[in-house]
Amino acid sequence: MTTTQHPPLRRREQSGWAIIENAPDTVRHRVLLLPGLFCTAEFYTAMLADPALADAGVLAMGADPPGFAGRPVPSGFDYSIERYAAMVEDFAAQEAVGLIVGHSYFANVGIEIAARGRYPGRLLLLSPSFSRDDEEHDLISLDEAGHVPVLGTLVWLGIDPTLKKGMRDRLPSDRFTELFAQMKRNPHAANRHLVAGFFDHLRRHGELASRLAGTDNVVWVGRGDRDEVGFTAQEQATIEAAPHVTLKTIPGAAHFSITDEPHEVDELILELLTLHPA
Known part of the structure; x- marks a missing residue:
């Protein structure tokens, strides 16, 4: 039996972003993959290496924006969800991206x-x-x-052992050392700003299901069938009633679907691109 050989993943930098990407022979779609809180583009490498994407002509780019993986941010950067949204929009336009995939933080x-x-x-x-x-x-x-000056500093200084314990059963055992090392790349100060900006956004809007339901974009919301992040019956009803939003369940996955079931997530990407061509 013969197997198709695929080029190794490529790495480059563009406009302050670090990119890991596959290399399909023919490019039909350009997809941007953005990480969760404390995570990096390396969490996407199993998805990027999946030949299903390259065979379908999907150029997939796992990306570390400024403020992630230890990358510097522009002067005066406020780490808000709104600022990141604008940054991603600009980058997507520059790279002619037709599909944005966001996990966890970047899903928000x-x-x-x-x-x-x-x-x-x-x-x-x-x-x-x-x-x-x-x-x-x-x-x-x-x-x-984090909002208590002295206590917050102490908590963030001691976060690595706590984070390591919490991630032990949530990341693939054969990649745990590699992926946890990635989670330590960002300075604690940057992560503290990211967490504060994330919760500020949630407090400001109260709930986001109805905010998403009003979109004219084609949006799929994917959740693992044992996802640890909450999802109320009211939120589910709002999403399911939205005309342009589709809810998808990822079998066998918890919150880290991109490392739990990378091929299943790639299949969602391919299904979305097929059913909703640009």
């Missing part, structure tokens, strides 16, 4: 992009939080502590 950025209506393409949002109460208790506690 994707909700903001959809609500703004400036990006003309499609979105696949993996495990967003539609309200503050949907978020995991540990992250809520981290945000609350």
